[in-house]
Amino acid sequence: EVQLVESGGGLVKPGGSLRLSCAASGFSFSNAWMSWVRQAPGKGLEWVGRIKTKTDGETTDHAAPVRGRFGISRDDSKNTLYLEMNSLKTEDTALYYCTTDRRYDILTGYYYYGMDIWGQGTTVTVSS
Amino acid sequence: QSVLTQPPSASGTPGQRVIISCSGSSSNIGNNYVYWYQQVPGTAPKLLIYRNNQRPSGVPDRFSGSKSGTSASLSVSGLRSEDEADYYCAAWDDSLSGRVFGGGTKLTVL
Numbered sequence: 282e283v284q285l286v287e288s289g290g291g292l293v294k295p296g297g298s299l300r301l302s303c304a305a306s307g308f309s310f311s312n313a314w315m316s317w318v319r320q321a322p323g324k325g326l327e328w329v330g331r332i333k334t335k336t337d338g339e340t341t342d343h344a345a346p347v348r349g350r351f352g353i354s355r356d357d358s359k360n361t362l363y364l365e366m367n368s369l370k371t372e373d374t375a376l377y378y379c380t381t382d383r384r385y386d387i388l389t390g391y392y393y394y395g396m397d398i399w400g401q402g403t404t405v406t407v408s409s
Numbered sequence: 410q411s412v413l414t415q416p417p418s419a420s421g422t423p424g425q426r427v428i429i430s431c432s433g434s435s436s437n438i439g440n441n442y443v444y445w446y447q448q449v450p451g452t453a454p455k456l457l458i459y460r461n462n463q464r465p466s467g468v469p470d471r472f473s474g475s476k477s478g479t480s481a482s483l484s485v486s487g488l489r490s491e492d493e494a495d496y497y498c499a500a501w502d503d504s505l506s507g508r509v510f511g512g513g514t515k516l517t518v519l
Contacts, residue, residue: 316508318454325411325495325497325510325511325512325513326446326448326454326497326499326510326513327510328499328507328508328509328510330507331508342506342507343507344505344507345505345507378453378454380454393465394442394444394459394460394463395444395456395458395459395460395465396444396446396454396456396499397456397459397465399453399454399455400453401453402453
């Protein structure tokens, strides 16, 4: 079964840190660009950042509001994506989704474009 | 304020066709692909349209996407009650070096 499972969310004080994880299964994780997308309570979707595959240099891009505070990394040996969050602010409170951004299926030889696989999300609450 | 502009709401009766617009600029929609996502409240978003007008496997052909210049639109025909959800457009923005979403459109089936 194709699946993404986020974990690591919780309550943290302003200025604190948190690391989110996203475990992937059922697809070729090492051939997938991965993104984090968040959704504040009652608000719309906001892209947080993305990491490309090792083949594509494992380069990262981050949204302006989190640049310099958040870092995305991946461990292909563990099929896991990470989001390291530092200097957290109250406005970072949101449900954080892990999602594929673009992936290559080695069995079919097809590329899948767009965020086609999503996790269920993990909640981060920044409050004193 | 979202970089991509969508109407906050849209509505239609069962069987009707509804069109949701998404307006951007040359740095995003004008120069990059547009994607559309459907989110039923309380659930994760679902990819509806990729690369302007392509449907992933399993998405009904009642959903279609188009793009012209710096604007895009999502058409939902043969409206059904289960189409009631929030719809988001998205594109890469070259100036921001990041992906941007529209503010979302809440579709109500009357």
